Amino acid sequence: MKIEFIDLKAQREYIGDRMDTAILAAVNEGKYIHGPQVREFEGKLAEFCGAKHAIGCANGTDALELCLMALDLRPGEAVICPSFTFAATAEVVAGLGATPVFAEIDEATFNIDPKGLEAALETAKREGLKVRALIAVDLFGQPSDYEPIEAFCRANGIVLIADSAQGFGSRYRGRVAGSIGDMATTSFFPAKPLGCYGDGGAILTPNDEYNEVIRSLHVHGKGTDKYDNVRIGVNSRLDTLQAAILLEKIAIFAEEIDKRQVVADRYAAGLAGVVRTPMVLDGCVSTWAQYVVRVPADKRDAMIDGLKAQSVPTAIYYPKPLHEQTAYKNFPVSGNGLPISERAAQQVIALPMHPYLDEATQDYIIDAVRAVATELGVAV
Structure with missing residues (x-):
C-alpha cells in the first residue's frame, strides 16, 4: 500500500479544473506582481478569520520578520518564544540582532505554557534585556492558550505575535486564529493546512499603524510610490500566481x-x-x-x-x-x-x-x- 504522509495530489484532483482556470487566467492577465488576485486574496483571508487587515508576503518567515521590523526591534531587546518549534520562530529575532528567550511548553498541548512566562520575563531582566514581544506558536494546528498569554502581555507592555503558520483557521473559544494577537502570521508552504504551490505568507493585524508600516516594509520601505522609500525595508511580496492558487484553496x-x-x-x-x-x-x-x-x-x-x-x-x-x-x-x-x-x-x-x-x-x-x-x- 502506498501511503502519502500529506496527500497534496488528492486535493489537486478535487479542485483541478477550477485551479487550472484560475492559474491560466492570472497568466493571461499578465499582472504578475501585485496583480488583483493578491488584494482579493488578502480580503478573503482577513474575512475568513475576522481580522481587520491582511498583508500577503513572500513566506511565513518573512511574515514574522516583518512584524518585528514594524516594532523596530533592536539589539538589547528580547522576544519570548518557545524552543519546541521550527527555527524560523527564533531565527527572525536573532537575525535582527535581538535576543530570543526560550520559554517552556505545556506538556499536553506542546504550545508555550502561560505558567512559564513570568520565569522567561525574569530571565530576560537578569540578562539586562527589555522584552518587546512574545511569539506564541500554534503548534501542530492547535491554538495557544491565549487568554492568560494576552493578560501577561497586557500587564507587561509586551506585543503579542501569534505564529499561526500551522494553526491559521483554528478556533480558540469563539475566536479564529489569525484574528488573535497584536499581529498574527501564517505560512502558505505547500504542506501547511492552507498552502500554495510554492512559498507564500501573510501578516494579519487589527492595528491600522502596523498595517501601514508593514505594507511599506514589505515593498522596500516604499512611501507614496516605489521610488519614494521612507524606511529600510525588504522585498517580500506575495506572488500573483500564488494568490490565484490560494483563492481556490481558501474556498474549500x-x-x-x-x-x-x-x-x-x-x-x-x-x-x-x-x-x-x-x-x-x-x-x-x-x-x-x-x-x-x-x-x-x-x-x-x-x-x-x-x-x-x-x-x-x-x-x-x-x-x-x-x-x-x-x-x-x-x-x-x-x-x-x-x-x-x-x-x-x-x-x-x-x-x-x-x-x-x-x-x-x-x-x-x-x-x-x-x-x-x-x-x-x-x-x-
Missing part, C-alpha cells in the same frame, strides 16, 4: 478543516490506550497540521522502523529543541531549563494527516501502529 478551507477533524477523531478512537494521542484545549478546534502521538523515548526508533516496514510513513516534529541546536544554544533559557521541551523532542511521532485520508487507509495505519506498539511493549 473550512471544509478541509472539518475533514481533518474527522481523521483526528478516528485516530483518537483507534489509538486510545496504545500511544499517547493529542489533547485539544476545551472550547478549541485544531486544524491538525500534524497528528502527533507520543511513545517512550527508548521505543521511538523501533516504532518508526516497525511502521516503515509496513509502509506507514512518519516524521518527527521536532527532533531537537532550538535551545539545544548549535545556532541557538547560547541564547537565554528561562527558569531552570526546559525539560518538557527536551522530553517531547525524544517522544513525538507524526502520523499521516490530511483531509483526504480515506477510512480504509487510516484503518491500515491504526492497525499497524497497534501491532507495532504491542510487539514493542509500548505502554501509555
Whole structure:
C-alpha cells in the first residue's frame, strides 16, 4: 500500500479544473506582481478569520520578520518564544540582532505554557534585556492558550505575535486564529493546512499603524510610490500566481478543516490506550497540521522502523529543541531549563494527516501502529 504522509495530489484532483482556470487566467492577465488576485486574496483571508487587515508576503518567515521590523526591534531587546518549534520562530529575532528567550511548553498541548512566562520575563531582566514581544506558536494546528498569554502581555507592555503558520483557521473559544494577537502570521508552504504551490505568507493585524508600516516594509520601505522609500525595508511580496492558487484553496478551507477533524477523531478512537494521542484545549478546534502521538523515548526508533516496514510513513516534529541546536544554544533559557521541551523532542511521532485520508487507509495505519506498539511493549 502506498501511503502519502500529506496527500497534496488528492486535493489537486478535487479542485483541478477550477485551479487550472484560475492559474491560466492570472497568466493571461499578465499582472504578475501585485496583480488583483493578491488584494482579493488578502480580503478573503482577513474575512475568513475576522481580522481587520491582511498583508500577503513572500513566506511565513518573512511574515514574522516583518512584524518585528514594524516594532523596530533592536539589539538589547528580547522576544519570548518557545524552543519546541521550527527555527524560523527564533531565527527572525536573532537575525535582527535581538535576543530570543526560550520559554517552556505545556506538556499536553506542546504550545508555550502561560505558567512559564513570568520565569522567561525574569530571565530576560537578569540578562539586562527589555522584552518587546512574545511569539506564541500554534503548534501542530492547535491554538495557544491565549487568554492568560494576552493578560501577561497586557500587564507587561509586551506585543503579542501569534505564529499561526500551522494553526491559521483554528478556533480558540469563539475566536479564529489569525484574528488573535497584536499581529498574527501564517505560512502558505505547500504542506501547511492552507498552502500554495510554492512559498507564500501573510501578516494579519487589527492595528491600522502596523498595517501601514508593514505594507511599506514589505515593498522596500516604499512611501507614496516605489521610488519614494521612507524606511529600510525588504522585498517580500506575495506572488500573483500564488494568490490565484490560494483563492481556490481558501474556498474549500473550512471544509478541509472539518475533514481533518474527522481523521483526528478516528485516530483518537483507534489509538486510545496504545500511544499517547493529542489533547485539544476545551472550547478549541485544531486544524491538525500534524497528528502527533507520543511513545517512550527508548521505543521511538523501533516504532518508526516497525511502521516503515509496513509502509506507514512518519516524521518527527521536532527532533531537537532550538535551545539545544548549535545556532541557538547560547541564547537565554528561562527558569531552570526546559525539560518538557527536551522530553517531547525524544517522544513525538507524526502520523499521516490530511483531509483526504480515506477510512480504509487510516484503518491500515491504526492497525499497524497497534501491532507495532504491542510487539514493542509500548505502554501509555
